[in-house]
Amino acid sequence: MMLPLLQIELLDGETAAMPLDVGSVMYSPFVTGGLVVLGIAAAIVTIIFAVRTAYNRSGRAKASFGMTILKIRVPKLVKKEDESEKSQQQIQEKIAVMETIFGTLGALKGERGIIQWLLGRSDHFSFEIVSHHDRISFYVATPTSYRNFIEEQVHAQYSDAEIEEVPDYNIFMPTGIVMGSYLKLRRESAFPIKTYRKLESDPLNSLTNALSKVTGEDGAAIQFVIRSARPQWRRDGLRIAQAMQQGKKLKDVQGGGIAKAVGKELKGFASTAKPTGEKKLDEPYRLTPIEEEMVKGLEEKASKSGLDVNVRIIVSSA
Template sequence: MTDQFADLTYKLEMFGISLLIVLICVSLGVGLLYVAFLLWKYRNREKRSLSYVLLQIAVPRENEIKIDAAEQMFASLYGLYNKKWWAFLQPQDHIAFEIVARREDIRFYVSVPKNLMDLVEKQIHGAYPGADIKEVEEYSIFSKEGKVAFVPLVLKYSNYFPIRTYKDLPTDSLSSITSVLAKMQEGEGAVIQILIQPANDRWRMNGHSFISKIKKDEANPEKANFKVDQKTLESINQKVQKTGFNTVVRIVVTSATKEQAEMHLKNILASFDQFSSDNNEFREIRFFLKYVFMIDFIYRYFPVVNIPFYKQSSVLNSDELATLFHLPNKTVETPHIFWLNAKRAPAPMLIPESGLFLGLSKYRGVERPIYIGDDDRRRHMYVIGKTGTGKSQLLEELVMQDINAGKGVAVIDPHGDLITGIMSRMPVSRAE
């Protein structure tokens, strides 16, 4: 009997070990398949990042548009969400909003996929009709000798718990942030990078489930403890009523010394304290691999995975995003903000469609060639601008058009540089 019991125990132990080995192998297999799927899904990650377009946004100093316009802008951008059933097979589009500060210069940028540029421009113009949006080259705040301090931020508690928004703040949140950024000195720079991506409804469902559970517990005398007050439930309910975005917040500072960079970073983080509410706030993430973080920052990569014990993104609704990023109005008196000094206007309808080509008119995504007719050229024309703005280059291009068209041209140049440029481009057919 004892031998039979020992034999049965041995068989059970071997079965348990075999089952454990099978479970481990299956888990490893599933894990490897998931990693392989992610590698395939994001195989064109770098190529797609390099196809993004950087747009600079500027508004007039007398801008009176309030922050709620930005809330409407973000809400409309939720339309980028890909709801097709096969959407999980490809990365969801994301957009980067950035505030960039250098010495005596604070600018606002948005980086978008090339195919979404027109759509995003229209949404921004819808919120800020007087804004000037133009495509620019990539900026850089880094230098070879500079030291870098950085930190990513996420919400401290569950995504459905709200932070303070512009509706709760006594002053424009941008005033505090830009006041810190305005202190950059020569060789220093700072970037607040906010990546957004339309979120699915899971966070909203979790919020509704939390509210339902609390109300159900409070209705039961045995479970009621009233640890969550009615005000908190109302604030959660208000947040989940708005569209939500997976959001990544990164702050990067560069300076001549590590201590100075850390000090600027600490001051910027202090300006984010204004967003702390009784329910939620931002917290720092410890990012041990600086190289990986800087690659993600420079390429504006959105995190591939977002695991609960190492959260890299949060869900913010349109109100919260508008509080974090919006264009300044006249109430923001911070120095060194890049304001729009002259508004752009569309080209008039009644202009020549042929003649001497002056350039392209670009207005809100519409390009139109601008010509000056022969009759207009018989009148006086002045080219006015500061030194180095391209007056001579423009005249040279106009002269070369006439030369290439076989027309007679007379050029009087008191300095000789313009003549030298023209002669170096003289076609063989007109050399004599």
């Protein structure tokens, strides 16, 4: 397809059409130089990210071998004969103690800088529940530099806890079958999840009862790998809560729904308006009780310390 013809004025005052030489434009020094610069920039970016990926893998491997494994034992309380079943409030008070530890870890300043961007962060902690050899054990894997900090936090909340450094455990068999999985959120991470404050029973009992079924040489582990989250994680939750308080429906603000809602408004504005007699003013949307509870949960979650969490389940059978 030819480009529009250029108009040039002849000496006799007439105007003539002259085609543009596309080839001369494509092969001009400016265009060629620009393409070369773009190619070099793309190659440099590709090399940088390839090197970063390689260093990230190396950094993760080095960090994993620089972890200290702590085995934590808490004295088992003997139930008195005249003691009734624990109430829901008592269970919540017991679990809230551990929430304090997680809140402290979430308040830690995450590693930042060019070195962390290149090698990856190494400030990860892993809280693990392991069933092996007919025993259920609790471990904390921590960077060696944070060992004293972890011990102080545990002893501050559980004064009777025994903390012992142990070699890394191994639930795998040379000829066994291994399976693993991880948990995934059904919605955006900004939305609240159901916590122990909304449960009617002790959630740890459900986990330990399931792990107690693992016998013999079989093994199973539940790992909670955590690190402090960037402060920006709160923005999404507060943005959704604010949009809902302004009259947006939940379905319009989750999963990029705000952009959809704006597009819907623009589409309605551009469409042909109805006659004045048929036009009906939209009443402001009122949140349902469930949506009001959701807004409250979003704001409450945004007020907490943030953690990036990876929950993994690993099993091995002989």
